[in-house]
Amino acid sequence: LLGDESRARDLLIEHLHKIQDSRGHLSVDMLAALAEEMKLSQAEVHETASFYHHFDIVREGEAVPPALTVRVCNSLSCAMAGAKPLLDELRATAGADLRIVEVPCVGRCAEAPVAVVGQKPVTAATPAAVRTAVAADDRQDPTPDAIGYEAYRAQGGYRLLDELLSGRREVPATIQALTDSGLRGLGGAGFPLGRKWAIVGAQAAPRLLAINIDEGEPGTFKDRHYLERDPHRFLEGALIAAHCVGVAAIYIYLRDEYAGCRALLQRELELLRAARPDAPEIHLRRGAGAYVCGEESAMIESLEGKRGWPRQRPPYLAEVGLFGRPTLEHNMETLHWVREILERGADWFAAQGRRGRKGLRSFSLSGRVNRPGMHVAPAGISLRELVDEYGGGMQDGHELYGYFPGGASGGIFPASMADLPLDFDTLQPHGCFIGSAAIIVFSQADRARELALNAMEFFEHESCGQCTPCREGTQRAVQLMRAPTWDVELMDELSQVMMDASICGLGQAAPNPLRSALRYFPQEFA
Ligand code: SF4
Numbered sequence: 164l165l166g167d168e169s170r171a172r173d174l175l176i177e178h179l180h181k182i183q184d185s186r187g188h189l190s191v192d193m194l195a196a197l198a199e200e201m202k203l204s205q206a207e208v209h210e211t212a213s214f215y216h217h218f219d220i221v222r223e224g225e226a227v228p229p230a231l232t233v234r235v236c237n238s239l240s241c242a243m244a245g246a247k248p249l250l251d252e253l254r255a256t257a258g259a260d261l262r263i264v265e266v267p268c269v270g271r272c273a274e275a276p277v278a279v280v281g282q283k284p285v286t287a288a289t290p291a292a293v294r295t296a297v298a299a300d301d302r303q304d305p306t307p308d309a310i311g312y313e314a315y316r317a318q319g320g321y322r323l324l325d326e327l328l329s330g331r332r333e334v335p336a337t338i339q340a341l342t343d344s345g346l347r348g349l350g351g352a353g354f355p356l357g358r359k360w361a362i363v364g365a366q367a368a369p370r371l372l373a374i375n376i377d378e379g380e381p382g383t384f385k386d387r388h389y390l391e392r393d394p395h396r397f398l399e400g401a402l403i404a405a406h407c408v409g410v411a412a413i414y415i416y417l418r419d420e421y422a423g424c425r426a427l428l429q430r431e432l433e434l435l436r437a438a439r440p441d442a443p444e445i446h447l448r449r450g451a452g453a454y455v456c457g458e459e460s461a462m463i464e465s466l467e468g469k470r471g472w473p474r475q476r477p478p479y480l481a482e483v484g485l486f487g488r489p490t491l492e493h494n495m496e497t498l499h500w501v502r503e504i505l506e507r508g509a510d511w512f513a514a515q516g517r518r519g520r521k522g523l524r525s526f527s528l529s530g531r532v533n534r535p536g537m538h539v540a541p542a543g544i545s546l547r548e549l550v551d552e553y554g555g556g557m558q559d560g561h562e563l564y565g566y567f568p569g570g571a572s573g574g575i576f577p578a579s580m581a582d583l584p585l586d587f588d589t590l591q592p593h594g595c596f597i598g599s600a601a602i603i604v605f606s607q608a609d610r611a612r613e614l615a616l617n618a619m620e621f622f623e624h625e626s627c628g629q630c631t632p633c634r635e636g637t638q639r640a641v642q643l644m645r646a647p648t649w650d651v652e653l654m655d656e657l658s659q660v661m662m663d664a665s666i667c668g669l670g671q672a673a674p675n676p677l678r679s680a681l682r683y684f685p686q687e688f689a
Pocket of ligand 1: 473626627633634665667
């Protein structure tokens with residue numbers, strides 16, 4: 164299977180995918196053979212393979228899974244749209260040759276509920292639609308019909324990069340323009356881009372660039388939206404960043420669920436390499452179903468072929484990152500905006516916000532609205548404006564009852580707080596945050612406590628298990644939240660420990676939905 168491909172340590176996950184794709188599962192013997200082939204210990208191979216949800220290890224005496232798997236998303240938007248009855252019916256009617264699995268968010272929340280048959284997404288899924296997809300021969304995620312390399316160039320693409328490479332455009336002025344625009348990291352942390360480039364650029368070479376397209380936060384699908392339509396825009400942004408910061412190589416980490424995008428990127432990267440042989444090497448790496456790998460240091464571990472355990476910091480990735488080298492880490496969307504800001508000017512971008520905020524945000528809007536989808540809107544827009552001006556209003560028969568302003572981890576607000584400006588830093592005083600701008604809207608048909616439980620079950624499932632406050636805390640919180648009466652005092656104490664003592668953002672943010680449900684929806688706990 165591996166042929167004459169490199170056996171380098173960081174390719175372990177890629178090679179595990181090859182075996183799993185070819186054989187449908189991983190056996191203990193296959194892992195041992197791979198360990199020998201890659202000159203690794205069996206423990207190293209096993210600890211990596213067993214960490215990721217998408218690898219099926221079959222141990223001695225266990226049955227080999229059926230050849231076809233249907234994955235049904237059970238996260239917030241899909242749960243509201245009827246994922247549970249869909250799952251129940253599929254489970255009741257599936258034959259022995261079909262495996263039905265409940266999985267967290269697959270990144271298609273605007274088309275909920277979603278099932279994935281093999282690799283083929285079935286949106287607005289019904290049992291009948293899933294059965295039709297199961298019976299069909301083609302179970303691949305179709306390659307999106309995006310703007311390809313030649314079309315992108317014909318639209319002026321890569322001109323900015325050429326200007327930089329030829330010296331007609333200067334690096335300091337480029338970084339200054341991006342700084343002046345107010346562009347911030349759009350993966351959730353919101354760190355100013357100009358400052359990040361300056362910090363990494365000041366470190367010793369060789370420096371690396373790692374691009375995060377893991378997009379696992381329930382409710383988020385903006386990166387997929389851009390990737391499916393215009394992949395060269397972020398690739399040009401990446402090459403501009405690489406030039407400005409002096410980067411030797413680029414690593415892209417793409418979530419495994421985006422199989423169509425993977426095929427698209429493979430194709431377009433080949434064209435790019437052929438057209439620009441002198442550009443830094445761009446490596447495309449495939450995730451394997453672990454939400455925590457969206458955390459920047461966990462992603463770095465995964466890029467190195469290991470389990471995605473977040474690192475303790477300091478040292479920060481800007482100093483000691485991928486393969487121990489100074490690393491510029493970016494969410495894909497941040498790089499997507501680089502070209503447009505440089506072409507249209509920093510003032511254009513900075514002038515877009517409302518209520519004193521700067522720039523545009525890509526809101527992944529889902530839930531009980533008429534036009535769910537990815538909407539580009541001014542930073543600082545309120546939820547009420549977003550729903551009315553972009554989302555087509557609430558669905559018939561549904562009134563706004565509350566919303567998640569930042570996916571599962573950003574907390575929950577009630578309808579009475581629908582006029583707050585949605586942006587970085589504006590929601591923290593109220594105990595929530597915007598993160599990657601995944602807005603999930605719910606109505607009187609839903610219960611905040613049930614949605615908070617759904618979010619906590621997700622964190623329990625996705626906790627990497629490295630630290631006790633998160634590993635045990637999410638489990639205990641789920642137990643407490645499943646009880647008919649919530650033990651508020653105990654939950655408060657548990658939440659505090661998780662926030663104070665967890666290693667990474669997953670455990671620190673996991674109590675947000677629980678805490679905000681208690682704070683803003685007291686009527687549900689009377
Ligand atoms: Fe892992 Fe959770 Fe600890 Fe993060 S907080 S390191 S996800 S156990």
